[in-house]
Amino acid sequence: MSHEHRLRIKTLTVVLVMVLCANLGDLMLKRGMLQIGAVQISAVGIWHALLSTIHNGTIWLGILFLIGFTLCYMTAVSWADYSYVMPAGAFGYAVQTVLAVIILHEAVNAQRWIGVVLIVTGVLLVGQTHPTTTETKTATP
Amino acid sequence: MIKVGLMLVFFICCSTGGEIAMTYGMKQVGEPGSFQPMVLLQFIGQAVRNGWVWLALPLLAASFYSLLILLSWAPLSVVIPASAFNYVVGTFGAKYLLNERVSSKRWMGVVMVCVGVTLVLLTGKN
Numbered sequence: 001m002s003h004e005h006r007l008r009i010k011t012l013t014v015v016l017v018m019v020l021c022a023n024l025g026d027l028m029l030k031r032g033m034l035q036i037g038a039v040q041i042s043a044v045g046i047w048h049a050l051l052s053t054i055h056n057g058t059i060w061l062g063i064l065f066l067i068g069f070t071l072c073y074m075t076a077v078s079w080a081d082y083s084y085v086m087p088a089g090a091f092g093y094a095v096q097t098v099l100a101v102i103i104l105h106e107a108v109n110a111q112r113w114i115g116v117v118l119i120v121t122g123v124l125l126v127g128q129t130h131p132t133t134t135e136t137k138t139a140t141p
Numbered sequence: 142m143i144k145v146g147l148m149l150v151f152f153i154c155c156s157t158g159g160e161i162a163m164t165y166g167m168k169q170v171g172e173p174g175s176f177q178p179m180v181l182l183q184f185i186g187q188a189v190r191n192g193w194v195w196l197a198l199p200l201l202a203a204s205f206y207s208l209l210i211l212l213s214w215a216p217l218s219v220v221i222p223a224s225a226f227n228y229v230v231g232t233f234g235a236k237y238l239l240n241e242r243v244s245s246k247r248w249m250g251v252v253m254v255c256v257g258v259t260l261v262l263l264t265g266k267n
Contacts, residue, residue, distance in 0.1 A: 074163065074188055075181075079172035082164040083235035083243050087228055087254040093261045108264075115260025122253030125246050133242035137171035139184050 004130065011080045011131040012088070018072035019092040021065045023099075028062030078139070080131040087126045094119045145215045149223050152207040156227050159200030161234045166193030168239075218263065225258040 033039075035056060039049040053059045076085045094116045100106040170191055173184040188194055211220045232251045235241040243251075 071185065074167050074194075075173065075184070077164040078167040078170055078184075081235060081241045082160060082239055083232045083241050083247060083251070086160065086231050086235075087247075087251050090228070090254045090258055093258055097261060112261050112264040115257040115264070118253045118257030119261065120257075122250040122255075122257060125250030125253065127250075129244050129247045129250075134168070134240060136168065138174050139171040139187055 007079075007131050008127070011076060011084070012127065014072050014076045015085060015088045015091070018069055018076060019089060019095060021068035021072060022089075023092050023096060025062045025065030025069055028058050028065060032056045032059035032062055079136045081133055084126060084129065084131050088123050090119050091123045094123075145211070145219070148207055148211050148214065149220075152204055152211060153223070153227055153230050155200045155207060156204035156224075157230045157234050159197045159204055160231060161238055162193045162200060163197035164235075164239060166191040166197060169193065221262045222259045225255045225262070228255040228258070 032053065035058060036049060036052040039045055073085070073089075097108055097112060097116050101108055167188065170184070170187045173180050208220070208224060211223075228251050232243055232248065236243045
């Protein structure tokens, strides 16, 4: 396997984990906030919401996934181009739409499907370019 | 209108600036030698000691809050294309600030992603 091929697989794997963590994190935050209920826009309401989020396990699980997303992002850009990782990460929007259809049986209109096709085509185009066009170094312990 | 425009500029500057600072910092740290837990912990330790990473974090937080403010001020049809436009601004930043070589194929991909994200988010939130 060539160096470039290995680099591409490594980068896309980290980006895939990054996208999964971001989507699962958002899902957990949404679930957690549904358990807590609508936040009242007042000093007392916001204070209650803050306390409720601190004591909610689902919110913490969401935060853990979002920390995972940040670590994956930091790892990916330590060797790959920002202009490669950033658009590749948009693949998550396409995954969300497909999951909404398969799991939640949501109806998705033609405009959204066109968006998904554009994102996937865009990510495939970016994915074909070389992941690194600048010098990279290895972190020294 | 001027207020929304200024906040949009602030949001795009913070978002792109934060991500570029993060990338610059992580390029200084360098890639982890392997994915073993100890190596990754050392890698994270080096990242949190990097000044550019610390510059990135408040910028990214400011971009998040300015997006929330924008959503309360302007319609989604304005805010979402502007936030998707970050992909284009970010690519310019990568080219001129990080000296990345952005090929025409990558540009085409970025523009497609930008339009695609706008379509998906606009229909999703309607």
